[in-house]
Amino acid sequence: MSSETAAATVFVVDDDPAARESIRALALSAGYNAVAFRSGEEFLAAYDPSVPGCLVTDLRLLGMSGIEIHETLLRRGIKLPVIVVSGYADVPTAVRVMRKGAVTLFPKPFNPEELIAAVRQAISLDRKRRAYEDRVQNIRSKLQRLTEGAQRVLKLLVEGKSNKQIALELDLGLRTVERRRQQILQKLEVSSVVELVRLLFVTRLDPVSEPQAADVFGNSSEP
Numbered sequence: 001m002s003s004e005t006a007a008a009t010v011f012v013v014d015d016d017p018a019a020r021e022s023i024r025a026l027a028l029s030a031g032y033n034a035v036a037f038r039s040g041e042e043f044l045a046a047y048d049p050s051v052p053g054c055l056v057t058d059l060r061l062l063g064m065s066g067i068e069i070h071e072t073l074l075r076r077g078i079k080l081p082v083i084v085v086s087g088y089a090d091v092p093t094a095v096r097v098m099r100k101g102a103v104t105l106f107p108k109p110f111n112p113e114e115l116i117a118a119v120r121q122a123i124s125l126d127r128k129r130r131a132y133e134d135r136v137q138n139i140r141s142k143l144q145r146l147t148e149g150a151q152r153v154l155k156l157l158v159e160g161k162s163n164k165q166i167a168l169e170l171d172l173g174l175r176t177v178e179r180r181r182q183q184i185l186q187k188l189e190v191s192s193v194v195e196l197v198r199l200l201f202v203t204r205l206d207p208v209s210e211p212q213a214a215d216v217f218g219n220s221s222e223p
């Protein structure tokens with residue numbers, strides 16, 4: 001098993017045992033972990049959001065639909081990529097699914113290679129998003145560990161102010177400003193203010209605004 005597929009899990013929801021098993025077997029054959037559920041309710045009760053991967057769900061189920069599963073995930077703030085497979089695919093449903101941010105709508109019976117390609121893409125996207133969120137979290141916790149005094153200096157530093165200007169504005173000695181500036185760079189593990197600004201910029205980026213990802217998660221804020 002390659003590291004690319006190491007810990008990712010394909011969650012499968014289908015009320016049809018044969019379909020469920022074939023998707024599960026397909027995911028396993030592609031090197032992923034695979035866990036199958038008969039209903040969205042069962043999946044939602046069992047799903048641990050810290051597990052990376054993607055969901056492949058049937059559209060029409062006995063209980064909640066594939067779309068309702070996805071809506072529930074979004075409401076819970078879970079951005080697990082979702083692939084909806086449907087034997088009743090029609091244009092309005094497809095549009096609604098895409099708008100809700102599912103990776104794609106697959107007609108049933110599906111082409112196994114195409115489905116696996118979609119799964120790979122979904123999992124790669126999930127990994128990128130998780131890596132990005134870890135990075136932002138890491139930067140934020142470093143920022144929170146700065147003293148209040150250092151945070152005030154930081155704010156002016158990223159505005160491009162010189163040590164002298166900062167000293168004047170905060171009514172501090174130049175030495176103090178220099179010391180705090182060094183502390184800030186050290187604690188955030190950067191070697192220059194330029195690097196510092198770049199680092200802070202990352203925390204404001206939208207991880208899913210990359211062109212490749214935009215189609216997938218771009219509309220998750222829809223009412």
Ligand SMILES: [Mg+2]
Binds near residue numbers: 014
């Ligand atoms: Mg069904």
